[in-house]
Amino acid sequence: MHMRFILFLTTFLFLFSCEVINTEEDIPSTITIESIEVDGNHSSKITDAWVYIDNEFHGVFPLPSNFPVLKTGEQEIIIEAGIKKNGISSSRENYPFFTSYEVNTELLENKYTSFSPTVSYSLTNFPYNENFEGVGTSLSVVSDSSNHTIEKVYDSSNNNYGNYFAKSVISGEFGELFECNTPDFDLPKDQVVYLEMDYKCNAPIIVGIYANGSSEIDKNTIIYLNEKEEWNKIYISLTEIIYNYNDANDYKLFFAIPRDTTVAQNEMYLDNIRLLYEE
Numbered sequence: 001m002h003m004r005f006i007l008f009l010t011t012f013l014f015l016f017s018c019e020v021i022n023t024e025e026d027i028p029s030t031i032t033i034e035s036i037e038v039d040g041n042h043s044s045k046i047t048d049a050w051v052y053i054d055n056e057f058h059g060v061f062p063l064p065s066n067f068p069v070l071k072t073g074e075q076e077i078i079i080e081a082g083i084k085k086n087g088i089s090s091s092r093e094n095y096p097f098f099t100s101y102e103v104n105t106e107l108l109e110n111k112y113t114s115f116s117p118t119v120s121y122s123l124t125n126f127p128y129n130e131n132f133e134g135v136g137t138s139l140s141v142v143s144d145s146s147n148h149t150i151e152k153v154y155d156s157s158n159n160n161y162g163n164y165f166a167k168s169v170i171s172g173e174f175g176e177l178f179e180c181n182t183p184d185f186d187l188p189k190d191q192v193v194y195l196e197m198d199y200k201c202n203a204p205i206i207v208g209i210y211a212n213g214s215s216e217i218d219k220n221t222i223i224y225l226n227e228k229e230e231w232n233k234i235y236i237s238l239t240e241i242i243y244n245y246n247d248a249n250d251y252k253l254f255f256a257i258p259r260d261t262t263v264a265q266n267e268m269y270l271d272n273i274r275l276l277y278e279e
Helices: 002-022 239-244
Strands: 029-033 048-053 056-062 065-069 073-084 092-094 101-107 112-115 128-130 140-143 148-154 164-170 177-181 194-201 205-212 217-225 228-237 250-258 266-276
Touching (some): 029 048, 048 065, 048 092, 056 065, 101 112, 164 177, 164 250, 194 205, 217 228, 250 266
Parallel strands (some): 029 112
Antiparallel strands (some): 029 065, 048 056, 048 073, 073 092, 073 101, 128 266, 140 177, 148 164, 164 266, 177 250, 194 228, 205 217
């Protein structure tokens, strides 16, 4: 009996081990996305790919990225462009003003499939678009400093930034402020509203908003932007602050330089200032 039990146990373990070895395991396919481009001469800062496979959300992947996919065979792939809302890494979202990239392709086991998506703006036009390419500028200067300048600078080295940008300089005493602002806008209070802009600066600058009510005007800082030596793109959500001031008649944006005397002069460079919302 003892030998018979040992023989049975040995046979069982052998069969079990064969079953484990022969079990078919899912061999994943791998998708590679290096970057997502925007169609046309537009600056952009797309940081993530939001991926859907066969109508199911697969995940958010920082670019460039490789990620496994267990599904194989012919699949519908949808890729959406993701940004950092207000430049904050923890606030990532698929940008609502870009189209999605859609493709049907065959995913193969243990094979890499690469995509180079291109998206476009979903808006036919921008409700406000100051790229400094026209005559003059729509920005008005409001400043308590006499030691300031604002000028358009010609630079055709990068098509994504056009031929001109605005340069503002302030060189007065501590406590002085340079400010320029946009025209008034009647912004929607029940839609997603974004401000896009390219900027660089040698000390922190301020982006803010005026909410013009019937009896008073509220001025609020939206975001402080830290020093950037190279051009940087930022996507700033205005939806929340418009909601907080939804009784305002209209709004306008401002861009300000608080004087920092640790530098000889404060410098702010602006380009491609855009408001985006569905009209």
